[in-house]
Amino acid sequence: MATSKAPSADPKSSSDLPAEQTQQQKQQTLEEDDEFEDFPVDDWQADDTEATQNQQPQHLWEESWDDDDTTDDFSNQLKEELKKVEASKNKR
Amino acid sequence: MSLAVQFLTKIRGFALEADGASLKDWLQVENDVPDIYYNLAQEIRSSYPGNGSDALEKFVDRCLPEEDDVQEGKGSPWPGFNSFVKDYLEYWRDVNFDDVVNVYTRLSELLISCANALANPTYGVMLLQTSMALSESLSKLVMSLTRQPEVLALIEGDETGDGESKSIVEMAADIIQKFFTSCLGDRSSTRWAPPKGKKVAVYLFANLTLKLLFACEKSHLAVQMFTNLSTTGPALALYPASQRVTFLYYLGRFNFDNAHYFRAHMCLEEAYRQCHSSFLKHRRQILTYWIPSNILCGRFPSMNLLYRPEAAGFAEIFLPICSAVRSGNFVAFHAALNRHRDWLWERGLYLVFLYRLKPLLWRSLTRKTFLLRASMDAGGGMGEGGNKAASLSFTDVVTTATYVQKLLEGYIPNPAQVGGVAGFGKGVGGGSTLVPPPSGPKYLMPSEGLIFGNRKPDVDSVESVVAGLVYGGLLQGFIARQQGKFAVEGAKKYGGNAVRAGWPGVFEALGQRFRESWEEGLEAADRGEGEVVGEFGECPGWVRDSS
Numbered sequence: 001m002a003t004s005k006a007p008s009a010d011p012k013s014s015s016d017l018p019a020e021q022t023q024q025q026k027q028q029t030l031e032e033d034d035e036f037e038d039f040p041v042d043d044w045q046a047d048d049t050e051a052t053q054n055q056q057p058q059h060l061w062e063e064s065w066d067d068d069d070t071t072d073d074f075s076n077q078l079k080e081e082l083k084k085v086e087a088s089k090n091k092r
Numbered sequence: 093m094s095l096a097v098q099f100l101t102k103i104r105g106f107a108l109e110a111d112g113a114s115l116k117d118w119l120q121v122e123n124d125v126p127d128i129y130y131n132l133a134q135e136i137r138s139s140y141p142g143n144g145s146d147a148l149e150k151f152v153d154r155c156l157p158e159e160d161d162v163q164e165g166k167g168s169p170w171p172g173f174n175s176f177v178k179d180y181l182e183y184w185r186d187v188n189f190d191d192v193v194n195v196y197t198r199l200s201e202l203l204i205s206c207a208n209a210l211a212n213p214t215y216g217v218m219l220l221q222t223s224m225a226l227s228e229s230l231s232k233l234v235m236s237l238t239r240q241p242e243v244l245a246l247i248e249g250d251e252t253g254d255g256e257s258k259s260i261v262e263m264a265a266d267i268i269q270k271f272f273t274s275c276l277g278d279r280s281s282t283r284w285a286p287p288k289g290k291k292v293a294v295y296l297f298a299n300l301t302l303k304l305l306f307a308c309e310k311s312h313l314a315v316q317m318f319t320n321l322s323t324t325g326p327a328l329a330l331y332p333a334s335q336r337v338t339f340l341y342y343l344g345r346f347n348f349d350n351a352h353y354f355r356a357h358m359c360l361e362e363a364y365r366q367c368h369s370s371f372l373k374h375r376r377q378i379l380t381y382w383i384p385s386n387i388l389c390g391r392f393p394s395m396n397l398l399y400r401p402e403a404a405g406f407a408e409i410f411l412p413i414c415s416a417v418r419s420g421n422f423v424a425f426h427a428a429l430n431r432h433r434d435w436l437w438e439r440g441l442y443l444v445f446l447y448r449l450k451p452l453l454w455r456s457l458t459r460k461t462f463l464l465r466a467s468m469d470a471g472g473g474m475g476e477g478g479n480k481a482a483s484l485s486f487t488d489v490v491t492t493a494t495y496v497q498k499l500l501e502g503y504i505p506n507p508a509q510v511g512g513v514a515g516f517g518k519g520v521g522g523g524s525t526l527v528p529p530p531s532g533p534k535y536l537m538p539s540e541g542l543i544f545g546n547r548k549p550d551v552d553s554v555e556s557v558v559a560g561l562v563y564g565g566l567l568q569g570f571i572a573r574q575q576g577k578f579a580v581e582g583a584k585k586y587g588g589n590a591v592r593a594g595w596p597g598v599f600e601a602l603g604q605r606f607r608e609s610w611e612e613g614l615e616a617a618d619r620g621e622g623e624v625v626g627e628f629g630e631c632p633g634w635v636r637d638s639s
Contacts, residue, residue: 089523
């Protein structure tokens, strides 16, 4: 997506902020508020966004998450149940 | 010279110069203004006390005569402008800042008048900045009211003609949407050229409207706005970053609310990518819906993402849900949802997860059952090799599903079968490793059970679930009814790996389903049925470049 012209202000990047202020900002992010607040500035450069900061695609999502482990607790319980129910049927 | 005459002389000067910025600066409506506005209000109250006569209207018309010969780049008052200025003076005459209901009513009326004036194709644009400022004031007032339910209750309940009650937030959204429509219809610039005239404010008014519609949980009313944008709207890329990110955030949430999770993901991904890195709170708001969109599309957030500062605390909420989906463990799933029920509920995520993730849990449970059976059968390892076609027995699924259902109902391990004294408890647990709790099985709500409340899973219900998964593309194969099995297809393609063939990756499978549904839409449109379908991956309402 193209960037817009004439940024009206350039917010400081987080790396420029003193530690205390960064901490305060972090605290603020933890406050829960459903409202998507107005941005304090109208425009900014694409350089200050994820779109250009991380030229290399970041590993953000796990697509292959299937669980092949059949030795965990839950699997063991299911396996035990399959065996018991099967044994019970065979005895009938 | 009276204050009112001085005021209108100034306003006339700005109108003649088509000076929108000064008009906005002078046409203030909030209470934190210099005393002179209160003095003006007092003067109007004395000179033009009531609504009964047209004296104020005549006074305004005398002070703001229409110009006959207007040069290029200059302006003139027009009837709609004078009417708005008269309403503005009445606003100050009648407003009572101690009575929030009064402020809301007066400001709403003034905005409608302003929208009418803005609609003038020749000079209306000079009121654009004023329109933005007034709309923002109304939006601010209404949003503050949403946080005061007791005050809101005083104003609510205005019955419309069809007997439906419209909330004040919805009514404010309606008013602001008028400005949006007026700006969208401006012909000063084309869709793909840098916006001029009233077009510059299209997304600003769209965002204000969306903010209010989401605040009153009426996001479905935004459909017309998105349709209009798709048809004639200017490209989003031509607008400032703050407007782009805000618009994509709301469009993403709109699609999320309408169960278009792939589209929601596309919008929210772009909103996140274009958001300035220092705006952690905004990025967190985007993530709040972007992560669930991806989970519902079959992709889980990586630790890389969850470790980011804007995602603080999200791992605790989302990872247990993902883990339960991964293992097909319904008990852990309900526990994970209930642990953060309030947080999820307030954001409209609880019920979506509860119902929409169930097929993914069933997929994992059937997959696990298949793996367990394969590991139990000698030589059957992972469904590979052997001459026997890979299949999943419904009876096995009934066994595992019944076990999980019993856990949900509060069953406990059969004491007679714990510690290797197998068989001792026969007749108590009916061959199961579980027995009912002393107080009896827990009553389950319909959504809490595997099938429906306390209904026990049986071959028919399992077959029905499996058929649903096959239809949704989450299982690859067919149902052999007579054998009571699901037979995996295409294992050869995966080197004999029946699990890989029968249970394709969820994101891949759902993505395929998304493409198929687009193709179906395309075919329907070709037959003249349904709506026109754009390119694959297009999202209605998001106007990209013309290319």
